[in-house]
Amino acid sequence: QEPKRKKTKSNGDSTMQAFIRKSLTFFIQKKRITVVIAMLCLILTLSGFFLVKLQFFPDFDYNQLYVEYTLPDQTGAERVKNDLLEITEKLSEYDEIINIAVSQGQTPGRYSLARAMNSGGDNYGELILNFYNYKDAYRLLPEIQNKIREEYPDAYVRVRKFSLAISTTHSVEVLFSGPDPAVLRELSAQAEEIMRNSPEIDPASVCNNWQSLTKTMYAQYNELQAKNADVNREDIAKALLASTQGLPVGVIFExxxxxxxxxNVCDTDGEKLTDLEDVLVWNMIPNVDLDDINVHSIIQNNVSIDELTNDMFRAVPLSQVTDGLRVGWNESLIYRYDGDRAIEAQCEPILTSTFSIAKRDIQEKIEAIPLPLGYSMKWIGEGETQNTAIANILGYLPLILIIIFVILLLLFNSIKKMVLILFCLPFAAIGCVLAMLITNTPFTFMGIIGAVGLLGMLIKNAIVLVDEITRMTNEGVEPYTAVIESTINRTRPVVMASATTILGMLPLITDPMYGSLAVIVIGGLTIGTIITLILLPIFYTALFRVKKPQTYDSQ
Incomplete structure (x- = not known):
C-alpha cells in the first residue's frame, strides 16, 4: 500500500502555499487599502502600548520571600526578638513553608543574592521564608503581609519578592534636598500624604528614610570662658562622653x-556622676607654660608628681565653660545626597499595580508641591535605576543600526531595498503588544532584550525573501511573478524557522523573569511571519511599481 501523500494543487503548491498565493494575490490587488489598514493597526497598537503594564525589573522565580519588620526607633532589642519568634511560630503553621530563617539588626551577611541589604539597627528584624515552590510564595504573599500587619499594627512590615531592583529600598522614591531639616520634613510629609491617598499605592508602605526625632541634651558653649580655661568644644564633648557611656581610648585583643x-569618669564613691554640670573638663594637650608652673620648686624637688600633674593637666567644672544644659528634640541622623541634606518620601505600589502606574498617578500632584528657594525635588528609586539600565542597553543601538544599514547596502546595493526591509520592522509591534495585552504580561527589562533579538530574526527573514526576489528578477523572471513565486518558495523556510523559535519559547511564558521575553518573541514572530509573507511583498510591489501582467495565472 502506497503511503499517503500530502495534498497539493495542480501547480505543486501545498495547502499552505496555495493559501499564501491566493492571499498575496488578493492583497496586492488591494494594496492601497491593505497599506492603509496596516498603518492604522500600527497606530492603534502603539496607542495600546500605554495599556501594557510596565515593570522594568522582573521578579525571580525563587521559592523564597523575606519579611522586613521594623518597630519604632528606640524600641528595645528584646521586644523585636520576642516579636520575631512569635511571627515565626505563627507562620510555621503554613504547610507551604518549609522553614524560616530569622535575623535581627540587619540582613544576614551570608545572604546577598538579588535583593537589597538592610541594616536597620536594634529595632529591625527579618524573616526569610522558604517555600516548596515560588507559585505558593507569590500566592501567599498578600495573605502573610496582611496577617502580620493586622497583628502587629505598630510595626512597619513589608513582605518582598526577589527582583533585579536591588539598589533602591522602595520602588517609588521622591527626593527633596535643601538646607533646613524642618522644611525637608514638611515637604516629605506633603508627598507622603499624596502617596497615601493614591489608589495605586499601598498606604502601609508609605514612609521616609529619616529616623524619628530623638531627645538630645545641649551644652550651651561659652566661648569666652572656655578660652580662658584653655578648653574647646572637643574637650567638652570628650568629658561628657567619659562621664556617660565611656570614652574609647584603646583596644585589647583576646x-x-x-x-x-x-x-569612664566617676565620683569619689565610684558611682556615675548624677549632676553633669559638675563634670570636669580637661584639655588633652598638657600645659607647658612656664608662667603657670613653679620651675624653681621643681628644681629643688619640692613638688610632688600629683601637684605637677595638676599644674600641667588642669580641669574645670562644666558649669564654668558653659551657660547651662538644656534638653530638646533633634535629628538623630541626617541623610545627604550629593553633599546636600536630603530626605526621601518612599512607597510601594499595590500588588496588582506596577511602579510606572503608581508613579504616573502621583507624579503631577507631587511635582506641584511649592518648593522654597534653595530646595529641589528629584525622582529616584526604581525610575532612576531604570533610566540608567535603559541607557546602558540602548547605548550601542545607534551603532548596531548603522552596521545593519551598511550590511544591507553591501548585500543588495540598493537603498530602496534597505528602506523596504527596515520599514517592515515596526509592524512587528502589533504582535508584541497584542500578546502582552492578551496574556496580561508586563513589559520588563527582559522584554527589551527580546525585542532587540526579535529585530534580528525579522531582518533575517526579510533578507531571505528579498534576496530570492532579486535572484529571480536577475534571471529574467517577470517582476510580479518573481514576487509571488519567491514568497511561495520561501514560505516553508520562514514558517518553520518562526515555528521552531515559538515552540522553544512556549515553556517560558509562565516564568516570572523570562515571561516577558517569551511573549515578545512569540507575538512578534507570529505577526512577523505574516509581515514577511504578505506585507513585505505588498510594500515591494508598491515601492518598485510592480504591475500584475495580464497573462498571469494565480492558480
Whole structure:
C-alpha cells in the first residue's frame, strides 16, 4: 500500500502555499487599502502600548520571600526578638513553608543574592521564608503581609519578592534636598500624604528614610570662658562622653576578638556622676607654660608628681565653660545626597499595580508641591535605576543600526531595498503588544532584550525573501511573478524557522523573569511571519511599481 501523500494543487503548491498565493494575490490587488489598514493597526497598537503594564525589573522565580519588620526607633532589642519568634511560630503553621530563617539588626551577611541589604539597627528584624515552590510564595504573599500587619499594627512590615531592583529600598522614591531639616520634613510629609491617598499605592508602605526625632541634651558653649580655661568644644564633648557611656581610648585583643577599652569618669564613691554640670573638663594637650608652673620648686624637688600633674593637666567644672544644659528634640541622623541634606518620601505600589502606574498617578500632584528657594525635588528609586539600565542597553543601538544599514547596502546595493526591509520592522509591534495585552504580561527589562533579538530574526527573514526576489528578477523572471513565486518558495523556510523559535519559547511564558521575553518573541514572530509573507511583498510591489501582467495565472 502506497503511503499517503500530502495534498497539493495542480501547480505543486501545498495547502499552505496555495493559501499564501491566493492571499498575496488578493492583497496586492488591494494594496492601497491593505497599506492603509496596516498603518492604522500600527497606530492603534502603539496607542495600546500605554495599556501594557510596565515593570522594568522582573521578579525571580525563587521559592523564597523575606519579611522586613521594623518597630519604632528606640524600641528595645528584646521586644523585636520576642516579636520575631512569635511571627515565626505563627507562620510555621503554613504547610507551604518549609522553614524560616530569622535575623535581627540587619540582613544576614551570608545572604546577598538579588535583593537589597538592610541594616536597620536594634529595632529591625527579618524573616526569610522558604517555600516548596515560588507559585505558593507569590500566592501567599498578600495573605502573610496582611496577617502580620493586622497583628502587629505598630510595626512597619513589608513582605518582598526577589527582583533585579536591588539598589533602591522602595520602588517609588521622591527626593527633596535643601538646607533646613524642618522644611525637608514638611515637604516629605506633603508627598507622603499624596502617596497615601493614591489608589495605586499601598498606604502601609508609605514612609521616609529619616529616623524619628530623638531627645538630645545641649551644652550651651561659652566661648569666652572656655578660652580662658584653655578648653574647646572637643574637650567638652570628650568629658561628657567619659562621664556617660565611656570614652574609647584603646583596644585589647583576646584571641580573635577585639575588646574596646573605655575611659569612664566617676565620683569619689565610684558611682556615675548624677549632676553633669559638675563634670570636669580637661584639655588633652598638657600645659607647658612656664608662667603657670613653679620651675624653681621643681628644681629643688619640692613638688610632688600629683601637684605637677595638676599644674600641667588642669580641669574645670562644666558649669564654668558653659551657660547651662538644656534638653530638646533633634535629628538623630541626617541623610545627604550629593553633599546636600536630603530626605526621601518612599512607597510601594499595590500588588496588582506596577511602579510606572503608581508613579504616573502621583507624579503631577507631587511635582506641584511649592518648593522654597534653595530646595529641589528629584525622582529616584526604581525610575532612576531604570533610566540608567535603559541607557546602558540602548547605548550601542545607534551603532548596531548603522552596521545593519551598511550590511544591507553591501548585500543588495540598493537603498530602496534597505528602506523596504527596515520599514517592515515596526509592524512587528502589533504582535508584541497584542500578546502582552492578551496574556496580561508586563513589559520588563527582559522584554527589551527580546525585542532587540526579535529585530534580528525579522531582518533575517526579510533578507531571505528579498534576496530570492532579486535572484529571480536577475534571471529574467517577470517582476510580479518573481514576487509571488519567491514568497511561495520561501514560505516553508520562514514558517518553520518562526515555528521552531515559538515552540522553544512556549515553556517560558509562565516564568516570572523570562515571561516577558517569551511573549515578545512569540507575538512578534507570529505577526512577523505574516509581515514577511504578505506585507513585505505588498510594500515591494508598491515601492518598485510592480504591475500584475495580464497573462498571469494565480492558480
Amino acid at each position: 584571641n580573635d576578638k577585639m575588646l574596646i577599652v573605655n575611659l
